[in-house]
Amino acid sequence: xxxxxxxxxxxxxxxxxxxxxxxxxxxxxxxxxxxxxxxxxxxxxxxxxxxxxxxxxxxxxxxxxxxxxxxxxxxxxxxxxxxxxxxxxxxxxxxxxxxxxxxxxxxxxxxxxxxxxxxxxxxxxxxxxxxxxxxxxxxxxxxxxxxxxxxxxxxxxxxxxxxxxxxxxxxxxxxxxxxxxxxxxxxxxxxxxxxxxxxxxxxxxxxxxxxxxxxxxxxxxxxxxxxxxxxxxxxxxxxxxxxxxxxxxxxxxxxxxxx
Amino acid sequence: xxxxxxxxxxxxxxxxxxxxxxxxxxxxxxxxxxxxxxxxxxxxxxxxxxxxxxxxxxxxxxxxxxxxxxxxxxxxxxxxxxxxxxxxxxxxxxxxxxxxxxxxxxxxxxxxxxxxxxxxxxxxxxxxxxxxxxxxxxxxxxxxxxxxxxxxxxxxxxxxxxxxxxxxxxxxxxxxxxxxxxxxxxxxxxxxxxxxxxxxxxxxxxxxxxxxxxxxxxxxxxxxxxxxxxxxxxxxxxxxxxxxxxxxxxxxxxxxxxxxxxxxxxxxxxxxxxxxxxxxxxxxxxxxxxxxxxxxxxxxxxxxxxxxxxxxxxxxxxxxxxxxxxxxxxxxxxxxxxxxxxxxxx
Numbered sequence: 118x119x120x121x122x123x124x125x126x127x128x129x130x131x132x133x134x135x136x137x138x139x140x141x142x143x144x145x146x147x148x149x150x151x152x153x154x155x156x157x158x159x160x161x162x163x164x165x166x167x168x169x170x171x172x173x174x175x176x177x178x179x180x181x182x183x184x185x186x187x188x189x190x191x192x193x194x195x196x197x198x199x200x201x202x203x204x205x206x207x208x209x210x211x212x213x214x215x216x217x218x219x220x221x222x223x224x225x226x227x228x229x230x231x232x233x234x235x236x237x238x239x240x241x242x243x244x245x246x247x248x249x250x251x252x253x254x255x256x257x258x259x260x261x262x263x264x265x266x267x268x269x270x271x272x273x274x275x276x277x278x279x280x281x282x283x284x285x286x287x288x289x290x291x292x293x294x295x296x297x298x299x300x301x302x303x304x305x306x307x308x309x310x311x312x313x314x315x316x317x318x319x320x321x322x323x324x325x326x327x328x329x330x331x332x333x334x335x336x337x338x339x340x341x342x343x344x345x346x347x348x349x350x351x352x353x354x355x356x357x358x359x360x361x362x363x364x365x366x367x368x369x370x371x372x373x374x375x376x
Numbered sequence: 377x378x379x380x381x382x383x384x385x386x387x388x389x390x391x392x393x394x395x396x397x398x399x400x401x402x403x404x405x406x407x408x409x410x411x412x413x414x415x416x417x418x419x420x421x422x423x424x425x426x427x428x429x430x431x432x433x434x435x436x437x438x439x440x441x442x443x444x445x446x447x448x449x450x451x452x453x454x455x456x457x458x459x460x461x462x463x464x465x466x467x468x469x470x471x472x473x474x475x476x477x478x479x480x481x482x483x484x485x486x487x488x489x490x491x492x493x494x495x496x497x498x499x500x501x502x503x504x505x506x507x508x509x510x511x512x513x514x515x516x517x518x519x520x521x522x523x524x525x526x527x528x529x530x531x532x533x534x535x536x537x538x539x540x541x542x543x544x545x546x547x548x549x550x551x552x553x554x555x556x557x558x559x560x561x562x563x564x565x566x567x568x569x570x571x572x573x574x575x576x577x578x579x580x581x582x583x584x585x586x587x588x589x590x591x592x593x594x595x596x597x598x599x600x601x602x603x604x605x606x607x608x609x610x611x612x613x614x615x616x617x618x619x620x621x622x623x624x625x626x627x628x629x630x631x632x633x634x635x636x637x638x639x640x641x642x643x644x645x646x647x648x649x650x651x652x653x654x655x656x657x658x659x660x661x662x663x664x665x666x667x668x669x670x671x672x673x674x675x676x677x678x679x680x681x682x683x684x685x686x687x688x689x690x691x692x693x694x695x696x697x698x699x700x701x702x703x704x705x706x707x708x709x710x711x712x713x714x715x716x717x718x719x720x721x722x
Contacts, residue, residue: 176402
C-alpha cells in the first residue's frame with residue numbers, strides 16, 4: 118500500500134495578492150479530498166465571522182482549497198493563520214448526494230474516441246460501453262467551467278492518459294474520460310479528455326431554483342445508453358426547455374438498474 | 377421615467393460587465409466582470425453612478441447606440457473616435473472623458489478604440505436582472521448581460537431611473553492613466569515547478585502578446601520557461617484566478633483574464649497583482665511586456681494607491697456644458713495643460 122499522499126503539514130501558497138491556496142498534497146487521493154472538504158466545511162461554519170471579513174468565496178479542488186478575498190478589507194496574514202489552523206481540523210468525507218440516471222448516446226459522431234479506446238485496451242466498443250454503463254460514478258467537485266463535474270470511478274482497465282494533442286473544440290455535453298476520471302463538458306470548449314458519447318441533458322441552468330448546476334459534490338450517476346434517434350428527440354425536447362432534471366433523478370428508495 | 381438605448385451596431389465585442397460574479401466559482405462559474413475595473417469606475421462616475429454598476433465594455437471597435445425612449449445620459453471612459461449624431465442630423469465629435477445627454481433619436485457612435493478597451497455607463501444603470509448575482513456577461517455559458525452574449529443590432533438596453541440626465545454634463549480634463557513599466561507579479565503558487573534559469577528568464581526577458589487573446593486569457597510568446605524535469609508541466613488541477621500565469625509544456629506563458637476557468641492543470645509561475653489587472657485589458661497583439669516580482673505588501677500598497685487615485689480622479693470631475701455647445705472641455709483642457717507647463721517651467 119502506498120504511503121499517505123498528504124503532506125506532513127499543509128502548504129499555504131499565495132495565488133497573487135487576493136487569494137490563498139491551502140495545498141494538502143499533490144495527487145488525486147480521497148484522503149486529501151476529505152481534508153479539503155473538511156476545511157471548506159469549517160469555513161462554511163465561520164461564514165459570517167469577523168475572521169472571514171472580506172472573504173468572497175472558496176473553491177475546492179481534489180487536493181487544495183483556494184480562498185479568494187479582498188486585500189483592502191482582509192488582513193491576509195491573519196486569514197492565512199486562520200486557514201492554517203482550520204486545515205488541521207476534522208476531515209469530512211463527501212455526504213451522500215442525489216443519484217442520477219443520465220441518458221448518453223455512445224460512439225459514432227457523439228463519441229469519436231470510443232473505437233480507438235476499445236482497440237487500445239483490447240476490448241470491443243460494445244464491451245467498453247457495457248463496462249462504463251455498469252459503473253456508478255461519483256462527483257467530487259465542480260470546476261473548469263460552469264457545472265463541469267469531476268467524477269471518479271472508472272475502472273483502471275479503461276484508464277488512458279489525455280490525448281497528446283487536445284481538441285480545439287469539444288462539442289457541448291460530451292461524455293469524456295481520462296485516467297479513472299469521467300466528466301461531461303457542459304459547454305463547447307477546448308479539451309484533451311477522450312470523448313465517448315453525448316448526453317441531451319443540459320447540465321447547467323442559471324435560472325434553476327435550487328442550484329444552477331445539475332450535479333453537486335457527493336452526487337452519483339450511471340449512464341443509460343440511448344440510440345442516436347432517441348438522443349435527437351430528447352435533445353429537441355431539452356432545447357425547448359421540456360427536459361426536466363427531476364425525471365433523471367433516482368428516487369431515494371430505488372436501487373440502481375441491474376446491468 | 378425609464379429610458380432605453382437601442383443597438384444600431386454592436387461593434388467587435390461589446391458586453392455588459394460589472395464588478396464580476398462572486399460566490400459561484402465552486403460551481404465552475406468564472407468571476408467575469410470588467411477587464412479594467414478602474415475605467416469601469418470612471419465611466420460610472422461620469423454617469424453619476426456608483427463605480428461598480430453594470431456598463432458596456434467595448435473592445436477594438438465600438439458600438440453605436442440610439443436613445444429610443446426618453447433622454448439618456450451616458451458616461452464615456454476611453455480613448456476612441458466618438459461622435460454624437462443628433463436627431464436633427466447635426467454631428468458633434470466628442471473629445472475626452474465626459475458624460476453626454478442623448479435626447480430621443482440621438483445616436484452615440486464609437487469607432488476605433490485605441491488601447492483595445494473602453495467603457496460606456498448609463499445614468500441610472502442598465503436595468504437588467506442580475507444572473508447568479510451579477511450582470512456580467514459570460515458568453516461561453518450564455519450567462520448575464522443580454523442573453524449572455526455580445527450586443528448586436530436590434531438589442532434594446534433598458535435604462536433605469538433617468539432623473540440624473542437633468543443634472544447637466546460632467547467631464548474630466550484627462551483620462552485615468554494606469555501605471556506604466558513592468559507588470560508586477562507575485563511568484564507562485566507553483567514557482568517550484570520551474571528551473572532557476574526559467575525563473576530568471578521570466579523576470580528578465582520580454583514577452584510578446586500574440587493574436588491568441590480574448591476575455592479568458594492572452595497567450596504570450598518569448599523565451600520558453602523550462603519546467604523542472606522531475607516535476608513536468610502537469611499538476612493536479614487547483615484554483616486559478618484572473619492574473620495567474622500558467623505555463624504549459626511548450627514553455628510559453630498564458631496570462632489568465634476575467635473569464636478564466638476556476639481551476640487549471642498547468643503550473644502557475646506567478647500571478648499578476650490586483651492593481652495591475654486593469655493594465656492587462658489594454659495589451660494588444662505584438663506589444664511587449666516584462667514582469668517584475670514584488671512582495672504581497674507592495675501589491676497591497678499599489679492597490680490602495682490605485683483606489684485613492686480613482687477617488688481623487690472622481691473628485692476632479694467638473695460640470696460642463698452640453699456636448700456640442702460652447703466647448704468648455706477644450707477650454708478647460710488648454711488651461712490645465714498650459715498651467716502644467718507653467719508649473720514645470722517654474
